[in-house]
Amino acid sequence: MSLETVVEDIRDEARARAEDIKADAEEKADAIIAEAEQDAEEIRAEREAEVESTIEQEREQRISSAKLEAKQARLEARRTVLGDVRESVESAVADIDGDQREELTRELLAAAVDEFDDDATLDVYGQPEDEELIESLLEELNHDGSYAGEYDCLGGVVVESEGSRIRVNNTFDSILEDVWEQNLGTISDKLFDQ
Template sequence: MALDNVVGQILDSANKEAEKLIQEAEKEKAAILQQADENIAAKKKAQEKELELALARLRQQEMSSAELEAKRVVLNAKKAALDEAFQETLKELNSISSTERAKVYGKIITKAQSVIPNPKVYCPKGDAALLGNAMGVRAVIEKDMEPGLILESEDGTISLDYRFKTVLEGVWEKELKNVSNILFG
């Protein structure tokens, strides 16, 4: 019987030791699982934060892109309006009466003679009669060209382009900001 007692005690001791090891293993398992859950939660939170930041950046990029596109559309519309205003102004200049055109031509020649004395004058076909007997003009030559005059020195080294379109382009370029402010405020 003593042997049975010893075997029983050994078994009891082994069972207690096994129970103790199982409990420690369960505690370690719980600690590992808790640490894993905490790591997962931390990574999830970090990813959510990163996603929020990425979404905010994307939203900002989309807003900036939309604002830029809106500005481009407005600028294109303004440019179209300015181009139309230029064309309308040019059309009005080109269609002034013969009497007005003759007056304008006279003023052009008077102004140009301070730079080119006795100039050769090129004018659109049919406009030579409007120059009449302009004083100080060497020759009047009609050619296919836009309304206005081109004046040239005797040796051909100096040429002044006073075609209406050229003059309007110069004024337009110089006054574009003012014209834009008048049209668009």
């Protein structure tokens, strides 16, 4: 064998070896690229899912927030309407006059007087416009008491005694407050058709 043949065999062997290394490297590179593409696809899918989830959460939060705002606006509107109705009722109660005012004041004063001993000296408070009415009703009830001064109310009386610590508030305001609180649900249902 000649030197040239040996060299040629070595070259062929080197070429074959180089081809094997190149094929092996290409195979490894293809595997790495495929794995990287698969990882990239998984990361893209995860990110898409995260973005979708974030969008859905934000949408739900906005819907919830809008519903809460709408509910608060409805409640505020209802409070306003109920406030207007209450003012209207108070105005109507304040405008009660004549025989009806006298009868209501009589009943409220009599009920308050019944809370005290018969010999108690009573101080009766009410609207200044009702002073004469209160004094005449005290005489009618034959009870020792007098109009003691002004009380800021729609009508009715506040009665107290020097000898006891009892104070009876039988004003139109206190009666209205009790009736209002007891019937607020019914009033609301009728106003808002529930």
